């Protein structure tokens with residue numbers, strides 16, 4: 001009886017492995033290593049004192065996925081595997097639809113063939129598009145602004161259709177806000193390839209001297225200091241939310257049982273927004289380093305303010321994020337200091 005973690009060598013997936021192993025689950029990782037290194041799994045084993053079964057495999061290879069599900073007697077899947085760069089998805093949408101949507105269809109088909117019908121899916125707050133009201137509740141209309149977001153929403157629809165067709169499926173759709181931070185040990189963390197797209201890895205690389213200056217994308221938003229506001233969530237809180245969702249699917253409460261005809265769709269955020277300037281200042285405090293900034297034009301597709309309603313996560317999963325901004329910055333800095341070049345010592 002194992003949990004299959006697709007994309008388990010990646011940033012969030014590797015943290016999920018730790019949390020699930022510590023909770024006593026056997027974990028099998030399926031990853032094609034297109035955006036990660038198997039070194040993360042060596043670190044997971046080091047951290048937990050437990051081994052992780054690693055299968056290098058692409059989710060689009062249905063026959064291989066079936067073999068893995070059977071070989072390890074998997075009972076559930078936590079599905080992180082996917083491409084996640086918004087700009088890249090605009091430039092090469094077919095790659096995103098093929099990998100994220102086509103790949104998920106192959107994975108679900110393999111699961112169906114093996115009678116494995118429990119899945120947690122990594123969705124994103126990006127499915128909401130421009131907020132019409134804040135905080136964003138799960139019933140806020142969806143209107144993604146780019147192919148990456150569309151690919152997440154398409155998978156959500158596929159999962160809903162699957163659940164309608166066969167109520168035996170147990171499906172959680174978790175919409176993440178802005179994951180950041182690292183495991184407190186500093187052994188695993190976010191290791192982006194090339195120039196980071198996201199704010200926190202960029203700030204940390206400026207603090208460490210790997211990059212010169214952070215461009216702040218717009219200081220004329222209708223927010224307190226004019227810079228964009230987001231709901232940053234510590235990656236360990238985030239994966240603890242997955243463990244709660246897994247428990248809810250395996251042993252549904254009476255409330256959930258009454259709703260078994262639907263997928264469980266829940267936001268994972270803190271409910272608190274911080275501006276880019278606040279993030280920079282918090283990181284400077286945590287690292288005791290200066291972070292040089294310059295004001296740049298707004299980035300296309302960015303909203304002024306995005307933060308979650310956390311009510312449903314609290315009511316249905318009995319989960320709230322416990323770690324604050326200082327933990328996120330401190331743990332990111334600890335990871336960066338211990339691994340200045342990420343997992344790959346030979347990287348630029």
Ligand code: NAD
Nearest residue numbers: 007010011012032033034035036058059081082122124176
């Ligand atoms: P990541 O790139 O670190 O991890 C994704 C993993 O999936 C990588 O290890 C990659 O090698 C693997 N992968 C990609 N395509 C694959 C395929 N076809 N077959 C097998 N493995 C494949 O990204 P992450 O930040 O850990 O994100 C995990 C998931 O969470 C993604 O689905 C992402 O879209 C979603 N998500 C991430 C964020 C974020 O800001 N990090 C926010 C919302 C949602």
Ligand code: WQD
Nearest residue numbers: 086124126178197198199202215216217228229230276302
């Ligand atoms: C945060 C804030 C930027 C970089 C993205 C995806 C979303 C989800 C999380 C996967 C914004 C500002 C950023 C920089 C900056 N990923 N910024 N300078 O855009 O909220 O969400 O990651 O699902 O789908 O869209 O996160 O970290 O890119 O930006 O000023 O160099 O930081 O404008 O206000 P975002 P982010």
